[in-house]
Amino acid sequence: MKDKLSTESYKGVRDFYPEDQQFLNYLLSTYRGVAKKFGYAEYHASILEPAELYKAKGADNEELINEQTYTFTDRGGREVTLRPEMTPTVARMVAAKRREFGFPLRLFSIPNVFRYERPQRGRLREHWQLNVDIFGSESFAADAEIIQVAYEVMKAFGAEENDFVIKVGSRAFVNALALELDLNEESAAKLVGLLDRKNKMDASEFEAGLADLGVPKEKLDGSNVPQDVAAVLDFLRSVGIENAVFDPSIVRGFAYYTGVVFEVFDTHEDNNRALFGGGRYDNLTGMFDNESVTGVGFGMGDVTMHDFLAVRNMLPEYKAPTHVYLAVASEAEVQHALSIAQELRSEGVNVAVDFCDKKLADQIKNAAKNKVPHLIVIGQNEIASGNFSVRDLVHGQETPMSRAELSSFFLNR
Numbered sequence: 001m002k003d004k005l006s007t008e009s010y011k012g013v014r015d016f017y018p019e020d021q022q023f024l025n026y027l028l029s030t031y032r033g034v035a036k037k038f039g040y041a042e043y044h045a046s047i048l049e050p051a052e053l054y055k056a057k058g059a060d061n062e063e064l065i066n067e068q069t070y071t072f073t074d075r076g077g078r079e080v081t082l083r084p085e086m087t088p089t090v091a092r093m094v095a096a097k098r099r100e101f102g103f104p105l106r107l108f109s110i111p112n113v114f115r116y117e118r119p120q121r122g123r124l125r126e127h128w129q130l131n132v133d134i135f136g137s138e139s140f141a142a143d144a145e146i147i148q149v150a151y152e153v154m155k156a157f158g159a160e161e162n163d164f165v166i167k168v169g170s171r172a173f174v175n176a177l178a179l180e181l182d183l184n185e186e187s188a189a190k191l192v193g194l195l196d197r198k199n200k201m202d203a204s205e206f207e208a209g210l211a212d213l214g215v216p217k218e219k220l221d222g223s224n225v226p227q228d229v230a231a232v233l234d235f236l237r238s239v240g241i242e243n244a245v246f247d248p249s250i251v252r253g254f255a256y257y258t259g260v261v262f263e264v265f266d267t268h269e270d271n272n273r274a275l276f277g278g279g280r281y282d283n284l285t286g287m288f289d290n291e292s293v294t295g296v297g298f299g300m301g302d303v304t305m306h307d308f309l310a311v312r313n314m315l316p317e318y319k320a321p322t323h324v325y326l327a328v329a330s331e332a333e334v335q336h337a338l339s340i341a342q343e344l345r346s347e348g349v350n351v352a353v354d355f356c357d358k359k360l361a362d363q364i365k366n367a368a369k370n371k372v373p374h375l376i377v378i379g380q381n382e383i384a385s386g387n388f389s390v391r392d393l394v395h396g397q398e399t400p401m402s403r404a405e406l407s408s409f410f411l412n413r
C-alpha cells in the first residue's frame with residue numbers, strides 16, 4: 001500500500017482550526033480597534049518581496065538575511081523572499097508615495113511574516129504581527145505615541161500596568177558612547193550585539209564582554225538617563241503611563257534603528273520574556289529615495305500575546321458562530337427545515353441545517369461536537385403547530401417557543 005501523507009503542518013507553522021482562527025480574529029480586531037483610535041490607517045501588501053529589499057545596506061540585520069529568510073528563485077529567475085518583517089515593505093510604500101502623503105503619516109497593518117527560526121516557545125516560522133508606524137515626525141512625542149499605542153493594546157487585552165514593563169533604550173545613546181570611547185565600527189557593532197544578548201547571559205559574562213571592548217560598566221548602569229529617553233518617559237508620564245523605565249541594554253537587533261528603542265516585557269514568573277518591541281529608524285526610506293523620511297514604530301506578534309494571555313487564564317472562550325442547528329426527524333422534513341433556516345437567516349440568525357444522512361441522535365451528537373449551542377428538531381408536529389422546542393446543547397434544557405419568538409431568543413444572547 002502506498003504511504004499516506006502526514007496530516008501535520010509544515011514545521012514551525014500552524015493550522016488554524018475554528019477555535020484558533022476565532023482567537024486570531026479576536027487579536028486582530030483588538031489590534032485594529034486600538035490602532036484606529038489613535039488615527040492610524042490600515043494598509044497591506046503581498047507576502048512576496050524581491051530579495052534585494054532585505055539585502056540593501058542598513059535594511060536589516062545579517063542573521064535575519066543570511067539565516068532566517070525564506071528565499072527562492074521564481075520561474076522567471078527572480079530572487080523572491082517571503083517577508084520576514086513589514087518595516088522594509090512599509091518604508092518602500094511610503095517612499096513610493098512620499099509626495100502624495102501628508103506627514104506625520106500614521107499607518108498600521110497586520111501581516112503574516114516568515115522566519116526560518118528554530119521553533120520554540122514564543123518563536124515560530126510564521127506569525128501574525130501588528131505593525132504600527134508613524135512617519136515624518138522627529139518629535140519625541142511621536143516616539144511616545146508609538147509606545148502609548150503599544151501600552152493601550154496591552155490594556156485592551158485586559159492587562160494591568162503591573163503585568164508588563166516597557167523598557168526604553170536609545171541607539172543614539174549607544175552610538176554616542178561608542179564615539180566617546182573611540183570604538184571602531186566593528187567594536188561598536190559588538191557592543192550593540194552584547195547589549196542585545198544581555199538578558200541571555202549572566203552578569204559576569206556581560207561585564208567581561210564590556211571589559212573586552214574597553215567599556216567601563218558604569219557607563220551602562222542606567223544611572224544617567226539620556227536626553228531622548230528622558231523626553232519620551234516624560235511624555236509617557238504625562239498621559240498616565242507609569243510602567244516605562246530606562247534600560248541601556250535595550251538596543252534591538254535590527255541595524256536600521258537609530259534613536260529611541262523599546263521592548264515590552266511580561267512580568268509573570270512563568271512567562272518572563274520580551275513580548276514585542278520597536279523603535280525609531282531615520283534612514284530606511286533612504287534606500288529608495290534621496291530624501292529620507294524618519295519613522296518610528298513597533299511590531300507585536302500573535303504568539304507572544306497568546307502566551308501572555310494563556311499564563312493568566314485570559315484567553316477568551318470559544319463561541320461557535322452558528323446560533324442554532326436544525327436537525328430533522330426524517331428526510332421528509334429537510335426541505336421544510338431549509339426554508340425555516342432561510343427565514344431565520346433573513347432575521348439575522350446564523351443557522352446550519354442537517355440533511356438527514358444520519359439518525360436524529362447522531363445529528364444531535366455532531367452538533368454538540370462542533371460546539372453549536374442550540375438545536376431544534378424539525379418534525380411533522382413542529383411544522384403543523386408552528387411551535388418549536390429549543391434544546392440547549394451545553395446545559396441540556398429545552399425551551400418551548402413559537403416561530404415568532406425564535407430569532408429574538410437567539411439574537412439576544
Ligand code: HAM
Nearest residue numbers: 085087122123124127275276277278297298299301303
Ligand atoms: P522584531 O522584534 O523582529 O521587530 O519582531 C517584532 C515582534 O514580532 C517580536 O517582538 C515578537 O512579538 C514577534 N516575533 C518576531 N519573530 C517571531 C517569531 N519567529 N515567532 C513569533 N513571533 C515573532 C520587527 O520585526 C520590526 N520590524 C518591528 C518594527 C516595526 N519596528 C519598527 N516598526
